[in-house]
Amino acid sequence: MASARHPQRSGWFSSVLSTTSLVALMVALVSTTATTAWGQLPRTRLTSVTPPVGQVGVTVEVTVAGADIDEVGVMSFSHAGITALQKTTESGGKKTPVANTFVVTIAKNVPAGLYDARVTGLFGASNPMTFAVTSREIVRESEGNNGYDEADEFALGKTVYGQINGAADVDYLKFTGKQGQRVVVDCQATRVDSSLHAICEIYSRVDGRVRQLSFARRQVGHDPVTDVTLPADGEYFVKIYDERFAGSVAHTYLLTAHTGPHIDFVRPAAGVPGTTGTFTLYGRNLPGGQPAGLMLDRRELQKLVVKIAVPKSTTDLSLSGIRVEPVSAGLDAFEYALKADNGVSNSVPIYFATGTMGVEVEPNNTAEKAQKIQVPGDVTGVLQKRGDEDIYEFSMKAGQVFWIEVFSQRIGAPADPYLIVDMVQVDKDGKEQAPKRVTAVDDNGTNLFANHFDTATDDPVYRFQSAGDAKYRVTVRDRNFQSVGSSRHVYRLSIRPEERDFRVVVLPLGQNTGQNSNTAQNYGIALRKGENFLCRALAFRRDGFNAAIEVTAEGLPKGVVCHGTTIGVGQTSAPLVFTATEDAPEMTTSVRLVAKARLDDPAKVTAADAAKKAVVAALAAVPKATAAIKPADDAVKKAQGLRTTAEKKYTADNKVSTDAAKAKTKTDKTAADTKKAADTAQTADTAAKKKATDTAKTAADTKKVSDTAQTADTAAKKKAADTAKAAADTKKAADDAAKKLTAAQAAAKKAADDAAKKKAAEAVKAATAVKA
Known part of the structure; x- marks a missing residue:
């Protein structure tokens, strides 16, 4: 993991006896000699990339900003097909570098997605920031577009790059559409490391009368996504602003209005490794899609059944199109996008399951109508309206052990799931009696690195061992189920055998600034000659795994030493130190971190x-x-x-x-x-x-x-x-x-x-x- 702000992982590896986590880190060696007050020396910090987007096969000029970015002359990316050279001006036959400005070229073979961008200067390599690559044409918003009459016009299918430059700034954009078109508007902000908490509104204007058609915020990754079916031919307006009316150069956004496919969620949300499974996509503008019977923001979703091949191995999984939050960093997933004649959809994650796949079937809100499932199993459900609760029934043998876990927040849904387990009791005549409560579980409060890399989650998990041959019922509902519920409240219920495992995240630690030492700082690994740099290895332990985990570094450059570390028995973190010798040459490179532990037969x-x-x-x-x-x-x-x-x-x-x-x-x-x-x-x-x-x-x-x-x-x-x-x-x-x-x-x-x-x-x- 490169930073708490951009916790995208490069991949995982697992085997029968041990689990190995692979993490790529960028290490930079700086020529500045260390002093006794090394903690106060500056380090390069990147806070914005403008614009944070480029089109496949196109060259774009990019400006960077941050702290201590003196003499920044190198810009690098996590994909080899994205290259950059510092911009220069020529005067009198002499080329002069333009400070903090780069010319970025994106090769035609680079897939659309989200990538890491870093700069290197006098004080070493910076932290990463997100740089988006799209196949769509990019239009830049121009200031002065603060009303309907001043709105910037763009065509459907294009991406607008804009900024909320100051307090109370509001951007108006407009497009022309035809009656009956279903237009999806997706505003990326948080997903591209922006400081903007965007609100998106869509309006129509007929004969001077303005009518609001849609309002959206915090739908996907804290960003607004909405759609509208155009009531008539004409002009339509999109209004963008910050929910706190803040603004700065870092309050950027990428807005796309299109008539192509958009996937809201997939059922089931997980697949069995090495199989080709049947999945149902739920979304908008799905080619050949049928009415799903589910409403989202008062608009009916479509569904489309597709076949998806699930990777056999979880080695080196790439999620270039999806931002992964710290709370989700311990999950294995691969990304899927629908390619259709009307365009390529957004990418969605599909996770890995260990049992029989299934989906919730309504009605299952009462004990009498409890949905019978096979265990081990994996069920995807939706808490689709207020008061909705889903009940599942299954049988267990005496002494059987299962881990019952609900995923919702960690898969990007807004639900706060609450888990209840009851044992079904019958009298001597076989008549069902009042159930016996086994447990009721709420949040999982395990937080690996509070304030820096928060992993405490609203998703419950429970280890359950059956006391005898019996039937049990599991109830899933939202913690506030009497007042919330929607088609976005998707969850995944996993009932699996005990399979002890782990995942490891490595987080570079920067120096604290100001008096509040609990404030997370965003740094890359920058080593001065003769200096040490501290990272922290964090362990996501699964299903009661409690053994020691060894973390080692491979592929270290000349002059850099890392003796590794051990996350002790029952511990969740350990320090990992990189050391540069006095004669280490200057360089910027990636290293490979390997985490290993012995996993015994469960x-x-x-x-x-x-x-x-x-x-x-x-x-x-x-x-x-x-x-x-x-x-x-x-x-x-x-x-x-x-x-x-x-x-x-x-x-x-x-x-x-x-x-x-x-x-x-x-x-x-x-x-x-x-x-x-x-x-x-x-x-x-x-x-x-x-x-x-x-x-x-x-x-x-x-x-x-x-x-x-x-x-x-x-x-x-x-x-x-x-x-x-x-x-x-x-x-x-x-x-x-x-x-x-x-x-x-x-x-x-x-x-x-x-x-x-x-x-x-x-x-x-x-x-x-x-x-x-």
Whole structure:
């Protein structure tokens, strides 16, 4: 970009992995040596070119004006077919240059359009100013034409170059026409870098009675464009003046009245790259045009269906016939003009789309009549009357991401669009309920370089991710829709997948003058030897693209260095510095700037972003999760305590069982010993019986012995019987005690096991429920 005032770009380049922006800048090297106060040294500034227009194949004399234009001797243009030599006068065989005057020659192969003009003098190359090239014959307005009787006459089809020279100056022009002719009057002022804010009025005069037929201002690029169907043969007058009644040498205009084609807008406003699409032109005097059913300034427009080939690539797009405002500098477009037997139309931009093309179909002002569209898609509509709002309906899958954007101000229309997104809701019976509002979006306030290169726009943009499979409705209306609406209120609704990209503009920065540092100054790049010159690289980021962008310079002349710059992650601008060495030769040349960045797969980037967001959300949820888990942890600890208690009880009960078992073993041993003693007693009894028998046999003769033996036998029998009985009783008691002990031990062990198992199971169940 050469300047904030003339932000016409030279081209763009894009690829799958990276996007490269190309910008051509004019660099001039000046012989003046730099000083410590370099910021106060003068620089060449161009403020007017008179006339700012030339005819194809014709030579024209041009005068320039500006600040610090000392010794200006070179004039150059952005098209090689436009050349200039400084005018000279000859006296005494010696040629003397005429200050600030050039003879400009326009080759026959130069297309009609708008081009950059610069001058170079003692203080370097200037900023650019617009120089128009036309195929029409040019007539110069002469002063003194301040009334109907003094009006300058010109023929239809010619272009009048004029000036509003001073305050309250008014220019009257007149042409002769025939009844029924539809005459288009186009007054270019802002579009050719003029300071004039023109108002254009058309009058008829019959028998001395003047009647206004048309009034126009700020229709196209802040300039007036109007038309009138002539009611009768005769003279018609065009009145031109500044809306603030200002005037100067810089208040110039180019006025053309013709019966040729004029295009007001195109539907659709965009085409798919590399295709030949069907487009409908809306305008006036279109050859073969049909009534469009649309009124503009109370005049019906015509429409004409044409086929237009859309370029496959956006590389090096040229918009020589269209002025591009800073707010529109980030858009890709190509220009189209209709060539017909009745002339060549004005140029209009056609943009590039990424989805199915469509146009608005009325009526679509209510939810019941919402126009169903396919997404991704691109729809061109018109807010053609007061209260008009256009509603579109489409379906989305869960998780789908689309960028919804409305273009109107940026495509040169006067609308201030307002965007509403609603989700369609239905009940269980499929009956539609009140819609759920998703969002309502107004202006996009991103301003890359306020006051110098304003990019804040009235056009809304919104990133939308569907929460589920659903139908959605988008409503487009003007912010002041209850009071505005016309066929000029054209908009383009784009619903596209996330395609991260960028465009870069490079703006030379001049020194500030006066005390207001916010006032934009218009300078070219002029380097003095040993000096630095500061530019600013501005990034239009699209669809959430946030990566770093590297800007480098190529084709630098000898003695000029530029180390490039990086527009950092999330940043929109960065300084770019050109440096001239002390031995750099004087020259004026163009350099090529390249901006590159890596563009990752949008799906992967979206997934990575979603993962990052999920991690952040998870980390943010840790404190809440910890607080939520604490009761569960407490329950687990309590359950573990209950389990420990149960295990201790089980151990104690098991010890009781073990001790009982040991007591039973001891009792069993005692019983065994008692039985053994009984057996011994039995043996003794048997031995005693045997001995008694033997004794009885041997002492049968002696009664005393017999009596003694008998007594002993009886006593022994009784003792043996008592001993045996005692042993049997002891054994029975031991057996009964052992049985009771075994039953008690088993019951105690079973009760302890059951209690421990039940408590442990309950504790584990409680802990599991809490964690879940």
